[in-house]
Amino acid sequence: MRFSPGTVKQINLLETDIGRPLSNISTNIKFETIIEDIKKVLADGSIITKEIETNNGKWYQIMTMPYVQQADHKNNGAIITFNDITELKKIQHELNISNKMLGMAVESTEMGVWFVDMKTHEFNPSVRLKALFGFYPEDDMTYEAAVAQIVSEYQPLVTKAVDAAANFGEKYDIEYPLRGFHDGKLRWVKGIGNFVLDNEDKPRYFTGVLLDITVHKQDEIRKNDFISMVSHELRTPLTSLQGYIQLLTSNAKKTDDTFSVIKLDKAHTQVKKMTALINGFLNVSRFEAGKIYLNEQEFEMNDLLNEIVKEITPTIANHNIVLLPGPPLSVKADRDKIGQVVNNYLSNAVKYSAQGKNIEISCKKLNSAIEVSVKDEGMGIKLQDQEKLFDRYYRIESIDTQTISGFGLGLYLSAEIIQRHRGKVWVESEVGKGSTFYFSLPLS
Ligand code: ADP
Secondary structure, three states: OOOOHHHHHHHOOOHHHOOOOHHHOOOOEOOOOHHHHHHHHHHHOOOEEEEEEEOOOOEEEEEEEEEEOOOOOOEEEEEEEEEEOHHHHHHHHHHHHHHHHHHHHHHHOOOEEEEEEOOOOEEEEOHHHHHHOOOOOOOOOOHHHHHHHEOHHHHHHHHHHHHHHHHHOOOEEEEEEEEOOOOOOEEEEEEEEEEEEOOOOOEEEEEEEEEEOHHHHHHHHHHHHHHHHHHHHHHHHHHHHHHHHHHHHHHHHHOOOHHHHHHHHHHHHHHHHHHHHHHHHHHHHHHHOOOOOOOEEEEEHHHHHHHHHHHHHHHOOOOEEEEOOOOOOEEEEEHHHHHHHHHHHHHHHHHOOOOOOEEEEEEEEEOOEEEEEEEEOOOOOOHHHHOOOOOOOOOOOOOOOOOOOOOOOHHHHHHHHHHHOOOEEEEEEEOOOEEEEEEEEEOO
16 A cells, blocks of 8 residues: 555665565565464454564565554554664673573582562572582572571672672672581582673663582691691791790800800791791681681771881881871771781882881871881882782892892781771882882771
8 A cells, every 4th residue: 555765775676566466575574473463463363573674684574554544543554663773682692602602611610699679689599500519400599598508607798798799799709608508518619790780870680600629628727727727837846946046145144255155146036037927827817718807996007017027126127117297097997907017018118129128107098098108118019019019929030139139928918907997908100110009998
């Protein structure tokens, strides 16, 4: 009967086609059921939707519906609309491929996958995820049921991590042990998750993956136990060595034997260095075993910094350490451990800068956090090394650093301590000019 101009463009209908029987009209659409569909629409008034491909690779969504005239409410024919969905089909096809690839990757790594709708609290675990928690594929595993399988000491860690990710946008990347529901087996897993935000930037979905890391974790636990045992054993003889040195020093002082006093003082320094190194290892193994607890108390940051500077200044002959004046700032944290971080930053500033250089410590308030910095005029750090500095055992290999001893643990431990306090560590540095190491802590 008639067609709109769009149809001419889309499916090659011609003016001369008007009035001809449909069976005689050829278009570029392979719409074999058109007559059948129209008959059905005329007969029962239904609406038929089909997706059809053209000869030249385009896709149309074709809808056949009754043509009802307002006046008599009678079905006078059929309207057929052609909607170009080529782009949509292309995207769908690409999505299918990437979904298939993702599925293959997920299967090959034996990852469990989950999905939580934050509005409806609907929890969708994959079959593999259920298996990691010891559930059968046909079991209905709720979020609460999954959490209940986590070893109880770790449950607060997991719920806190989810909370921190949802409310503060923090990275969700944690390791924890769980016990299988049916098999009762202990498994260590690593969960990595992500929040998908809605239009108002509020968390809408929580999705992520879960990996079985039991074998790796058992190796790590054995290694940590070994390190912690060896460090303990090494500390005992060092303590008695220290005792003997003190005894000999007091004897040498009595007899005015200055030569021995000087040499014993050097021996004392070396023993202290070795004790610090061993303590570093011991701390790492404790941290990794989760055995370090924070003893949090309210304290004044400037008082702590003052104390540390007073303590360290007599032992540092060749650098000029200055504490810049700042306002009183109170924090609730583990005072000793924060002191350990400041000491690490300070001893690095001394270690990695030339004699006679200045080192500045300062402390200021930044919004709802307090920021402490240690600035040196040392060798500086290349950009590519800066992000790895806080990794375990990471040391920069260069001609300048090869004579400086260390195990690459100080900054790793510092970062661990600050992160447990919900704070942040970072560095700003320029090669040849110097570095400033920072940490921030939430204000009380
Ligand atoms: P360690 O000093 O025992 O090697 P750290 O974890 O304290 O271990 O430091 C890691 C690395 O970071 C060091 O090996 C050093 O290369 C670099 N580094 C740390 N502090 C500074 C600094 N103030 N200036 C330049 N380089 C630094």
